[in-house]
Amino acid sequence: MGTIRIENHEIPFREGDNILKTALAAGMEIPYFCYHTALGSLGACRLCAVEITPKDPGKAPQVVMACLEPARGGIEVSISSAAAQQVRQKVIEFLMTNHPHDCPVCDEGGECHLQEMTVACGPPYRRYRGRKRTFTNQYLGPLVHHEMNRCITCYRCTRFYQDYALGDDLGAMRLRNEVYFGRFQDGPLASPFAGNLVEICPTGVFTDAVFRQHFARVWDLKTAPSICPHCSIGCNTLPGARDGMLRRVRNRFHPDLNRWFICDRGRYGHQYSEHPARPLTSRVDGAKVSYRQALAAAAEQIKAVGDKTGGLGSVREDLEGNTLLRALLNGFNGIFTAFSDPRLEAATITAVTALQNTTGAPSLAEMEQADAALIVGDLTAHAPMIDLALRQAYRSGARLAVLHSGPTPLARFAATALAIPPHEMSVCLSHLSERAAAPSAANSNQKEMLANIVVSLTASHRPLLIGVTETLSASQIAVLAQLAAALGPGARLAYALPGANAYGAALLSQTGRATAMLEAIETGHIQNLIVAGNDPLGDTRLGARWRAARQRLDSLIVLDCVATATAEAADILIPVAAWAERSGTFVNYEGRAQGFTHTFRRPEFLPSTAEVIADLARHLELVLPDIAAALGDTFPGYQAPVPGAPGSPLPAPAIPMHIDTTIHQGCESHPGRWQAALSTWYGDDPLASFAPALTELVPAVAALISPAAALNEGIKAGERVRLQGPAGTVVLPVQPDNDVAAGTIALTRAVLAQLGAGHGDPLELEKVS
Amino acid sequence: MEAVLTHHLDINAPLNLQAYRAAGGYRSLNAAFDRKPEEIIETVEAANLRGRGGAGFSCGLKWRLRGADAPRPRYLICNIDESEPGTFKDRHLLYGGPHQIIEAVIVSAYALQAEQAVIFVRGEYAKGGNGLRRALEEAEIAGLVGTNIGGNGFDLQIEVHVSGGRYICGEETAMLNAIEGRRPNPRPKIPRPSVKGLWGYPTTTNNVETLVNVPHILLNGAAWFHDLGVNGGCGTKLFCVSGMVQHPGLFELPCGTSARELIFEHAGGLAEGRTLLGFLPGGASTAFLLPEHLDVPMDFDPVAKAGSRLGTGSIIVLDDTTCPVQVTLNLMRFFARESCGFCTPCRDGLPYLAQILTAIAAGEGQAEDLALLEELSDIIGPQSFCAFAPGAVTPLISSLQGFRKHYESHIATGRCPFDAADRNGA
Structure with missing residues (x-):
């Protein structure tokens, strides 16, 4: 750690940090567009120009980009030098050649980074006499509104959407001053984190489509620090209201949890409180x-x-x-x-007990540092921001293993993804736990894959085990805790719990x-x-x-x-x-x-x-x-x-851990021919299911079964089946899905409620002719 | 002078493997395998073979600086993404003699101990790419490419990658992105591609004309290569001459040949009664030279000394009927169109320049426009991310200096003095 002189202040820097990061950390302002703490430096916008004077008096000062220039001891950095200001002014002038002067009707107005930078750095008058470039906007679904003419091509959107959140349906197309950020055709954005585009965009290209329906200027919004009520992560949020009505929710930085981002359920689920059917009178x-x-x-x-x-x-x-x-x-x-x-x-009490009896669950920031993780269940629906944290771990090279009964988006990034029927999950987890305690020879293909998972967890320095409480039994949760214990003190354990205050x-x-x-x-x-x-x-x-x-x-x-x-x-x-x-x-x-x-x-x-x-x-x-x-x-x-x-x-006396982890072979191994698995999606929780913009995106309701099972039963995609559960019958089209385990029918919460079946309960399936 | 690089070229019927071998092709493989890789690099360095893609950096030095202990796998990229306006030398090499290229890649990869080579072909040269692939197949079947080449224990895979077809793909780091299937934006220059290049591994990129010199240097030695040049130049150079000359074309001549000889002897000079206004010595992204520079030897250092660059050695000639404002506008439109759209000064600055030039060329320029062009160029060139925009503003800046009175006349009279109607005395 050395020090660098910025604007005549000695600023300490960490080796490897660039000048921009160093200055921002010290509370000094250098204007920028494309840089983002989470996304790093790019060097595209050229706004963060500073002048550096090398230690060697023989060398002339030069203008460099603060985001690309490593901080070094002995150099002097001037943010305010005439040469640096000249560059920033020109960059704004260039950006403004095409940016529409539509601030009065732009949703971003008043909280627009471009607006602020233009006032701070730009020339006061327009010299460009040519025509502006224009684009056709796209329909990107009910959550995000698209207005491409405002784009200043900072690439933040694709860097977040593709590189950070690992989505693949939004990207940069075309070239020169016609770079277009959008989808290959109109349609809803598929990422569970798409709403972050609204905040990551430094101007009004991506704006909040829900907020837009009841828009208010930012200075008219009442805000107060809040916590997201839609899952157990506790992301920090900043709701904004006006005239007795909740208008929008934005991310609020928490250093260990959500930091810069929240999921779409957290951003748009708030609509439940403005639902027309909401009870307001006793x-x-x-x-x-x-x-x-x-x-x-x-x-x-x-x-x-x-x-x-x-x-x-x-x-x-x-x-x-x-x-x-x-x-x-x-x-x-x-x-x-x-x-x-x-x-x-x-299950929930067991999970909390297990956490109380270990070092406790890691924060999202710690999860990003994991170098191997075992995920049991579908995190994307039950704790979307853990999913995003694990995508960061994956990007840094962590090996992910996923045990799931139904579809789960994280399977795509997993080194090992095993579709396990709910009734076999216990055996599977016990096997992992035993193996971690005492390695033995594998005697089947599945066991070999499980053995590989144990090897990868054992070999890692910061292994992480995460279970989804809603689709696990108390004993399965306890076995996962045993596995964590067997992996040693470095292993971390977490559970996605079933509610904001679970x-x-x-x-x-x-x-x-x-x-x-x-x-x-x-x-x-x-x-x-x-x-x-x-x-x-x-x-x-x-x-x-x-x-x-x-x-x-x-x-x-x-x-x-x-x-x-x-x-x-x-x-x-x-x-x-x-x-x-x-x-x-x-x-x-x-x-x-x-x-x-x-x-x-x-x-x-x-x-x-x-x-x-x-x-x-x-x-x-x-x-x-x-x-x-x-x-x-x-x-x-x-x-x-x-x-x-x-x-x-929360100061709470620890509940002693005495949990029965024996597997009840009798009840778990003979579930009948078919059993149910809960298959939900990222926009689903008891509150968010009253948010109209999210419910517009609910996937089509179908009975998901594995393609092998469909072949076995002679059922083709789209053909209908009658499902019988303890509480009723439901007729649904079949959709074969590779991520569904054998003998398992993945169904939504609403369908399960109609059938009266929970995750892992037996069902009967019959083809409707 | 006997042609070296173009000796066996035939764009209508390029030599197949058998014919190429009969003409002495692939002899350099044995010459290479008889030596240690570092000896070859020394020879190439001693020959003072300088990069023909435009930068003029010493090829041998580039190879040496990559380091003999660079991690594996190592990549060699042969750049045939020739997209510079007025430049058509690599096309000739590609269409006329694919085996010469493959031979050059093999011996160069051996010198670099690279196990994988990519020949990156301009999108519009797709047919040439097909011919190259056919030749590569012949070479593979003959055991010249693949594992244990010539029983020497050297393994080399060669891949022909035909570009999606944009000027920027020829930029060294944008090319890496293009090959990896990403958007061809340039990458930061640190770490260097020689340290962290294609797929994150050491990568050396050379222009095809540079590489095809290597087999000849191996067979004939560094001294022979020195002697090929004149006026201090080394080797031969493929010169393209186009524009207002009687016989535009490709000429292989000693490096250091004067522009006067090229334009007036080899390219047939100007049309009857015309006088020379100026010329671009090295392609679209070099500074204009004036008639007073005609005797400058066409070699890297002398052209640089004259205030321009040898670039690709592609001369574009302007005579007294050519409007230099129109020519500059044409170039600026090209560069504005080919900007990858990554950084602001290039993406939004070049169209700004093109817009001002359009106005001037149409007689709608304003008195302050020339100062504005200079003011903007001063930022666009130095403050852009890669070398594209500095190249793009180079002809503009030199044009504003060399042909200032033409600009001023456009603005003062409100019309282009070169308009046909004006010339016809209307």
Whole structure:
């Protein structure tokens, strides 16, 4: 580490860093377009010109590009020299020969890098007298709007889209001053990270198509630091609202998590809070009532049945809401859990326990440093930003191994991708774990591939194991943790958890409570159920059983901000604030508690879940600790994380690890001829499924089976099959897919809910003639 | 002087393997294999063979600097992406004698101990590329290319890559991208291609005319090569002469032959009654020279001393009926069109220059335009990413100096003095 003189300041630099990076890190401004911290130097825009004076007095000063020139000791750098300014001015003048002067009608206006640089560096007047070049724009789908005339050809879009996110349907075409950034033909962008084009583009070529529908100038937007509610990563976001309406969501830099980017679910999923069907008024027995009346009605119900009340929190409900609901239930010895599905309850709690008993899950930045990774399940749908982090690891040479039952985009980048039927996953994981502990000879092709995975993990310095909780059983999750332990202290373990606050929800729940609650309702021991942000009636596996159980309830009280099946069926519905409208805390997949604060208030009165519970307690004349005290009681030493700060580990006493990892051969090896696998896509979660722009992109619903299975059954692509599950039948066209395991039918969440089958459950398939 | 490089060329019926061998072809392989690779490099360096692609860098030095211990695999690229306006020498070599090229590539690859060579052929020379592929097939069948060539333990694969067809593909690093199937934008020059080139491995790129000299140097020695030149030049040079001359064409002449001899003896001089206005000595991206430079020897250093570059040795002649503004505009349009679109000064600056020149040529120029052209060129040339834009503004800058009064007259009179109507006295 030496020092370099920039504008007469001694600036320390790291060996190998260029002048631009060094200056920016020291807070000195050098204008630039094509450089980006995540994408590195390119040297195309020529805006970052600086003048350097070599140590040797015999050598004349020269203008160089700061992004390409290595920082060296002894040289003097001038940003403000006349020669450097002259170059920058000309670069802007050149760019402006074709850029339309349409700032007043451009969505980027007010937050346009080109606008700022032009004001800062450019000539005040236009000298070019020729015609401007014009392009035809493309339709790029519902998320990103295209306006090519504004392009300044910095190549950031393709460098992000192709080089960084490894997408292949957007690129640079043609040459000279007609370089065109787009698709080979009109159509929706296929990358789950396409929305980042909006932010990475330094001008208004790629703008937010959803924001555009209800556009507001950036200076008119109210913003506040927030946390993405759409999966367990906890990406930091900056929602922007105006006039009581959420308009858009942008990335907010977090040094260890999302940094410069977020996925499209995080950027566009927010539309759920503006969905026309969103409940905004309290209802009792279907009639609109005031919030007070609804509270009174709920209190009356609870008083009537006393301790025969259950509370169902949620993995997408914030820590405050879940904690206070549990505290309320504790008040009259009711049952609380955050899970409607006992399997998911056990799996999530096991995952959190496993993490508590190891070094904990790595951050996304750490995942990018992995040199080998084993992925079990489909990360693209369940934790898109882990997928993006692993794409970076892959770009740096990491060997990826993917075990999956249905399609998963990461398989394309995997050194080994094995399609494993859900019921064989346990055997497979156990085999890996045993092999890692004691190598033995492989005796089948699949075992040989598994052996190769172990070899690659063992040989690596920073191996990473990641499981998708929603498609794994508790024992499979435990086996994955054992495998991590067998690989030694360098191995890192992570799980994609089933919701933004799944980690927190798991710490408030206990294995077996979901079953106990369901049985208590079925036997009449619970007559009153309070549901906060959960949708048991829409559960993929147990929805039918919950719907039947609901008939036995005296009263179903639902607190939610989306119109789920459960909310629709509520006796008492109390609408609550969506995440951008309230303050709260989410605990992400690492156990990192991150606070968010309300960006705006809607015109309707919409309290947070915790506020509703507190009000309800007052109506019940129950002495309930306030939120801070309740959290302090549950998590000793708890300090509310400050919104906008990087978050802090949730202080939680570790649950001892005693998990049954024996494989129940009896129930796992004879699932019938066919079994279901959950196959979802990156835009799908209980909230984002109410976002119209995302749902426009939902892949066509089909029964995905392996081509070999299709051949075996004599079913051709597009032919229809009748699927029978415990709760019903569905007729669907068949789509052969190489990424689907043998004997497996990959289906969407909605189809599974109709069938009443979860991931790994047996199904019957019959060709419709 | 007896032709060396063009001796056996026949663009209508290039020699097949048998005929080429009968004419003495492929003899240099034995001469090469009898020596150590570093001896060959020494000989080539001693011969002072300078790069015929335009830069004029010493071929032997380039090879030596790659280093004998460079990691493997090593690549040799033979550049036949000849796209410079007015230049057609490599086309002659390609269409007229593909075996000469293959022989040159084999011995050069041996000197460099490269196991893979790529012959990069201009897109518009696709037919020539086909002929080259046929010749390569003959050579492969005869065991001249492949593994253990001539029982010598030397392995070489040669691939013929026909370009997608853009001027920029001839740029050394853009060519690497093109071969790798990427967009042919130039790459940063550090690390050098000789360190990290094609697919990330050491790569040496030479123009085809440079390489075809190597077998002859091996067979005849460095001193012989020196003696071929005149006025201090070494070897022969393929000169192209085009423009306002009576007999435009390709001439293999001693390196160092004067421009006067080339234009007035070999190319038949100007049409009756015309006088010389100026000429481009080395292709479109070199500075204009004036009649006073006619006696400059056409060799790298003397032409550079005269303020221009030997470039590809392709003379384009302007006589007193040629509007130099139109010629410059024509060149600028070419370069603006062929910019790869990577960096701002080149991509958006060259069309800007072309637009101003268009206005001047049409008689719509403004008084401040000449200063503006110079002001913009001063940034576009030095501040661009690769050597394309500096080359592109070179003829403009020299044209503004050498033919200033023509520009001023366009602007002052609001019309082109060379317009046919004006000349006819209308």
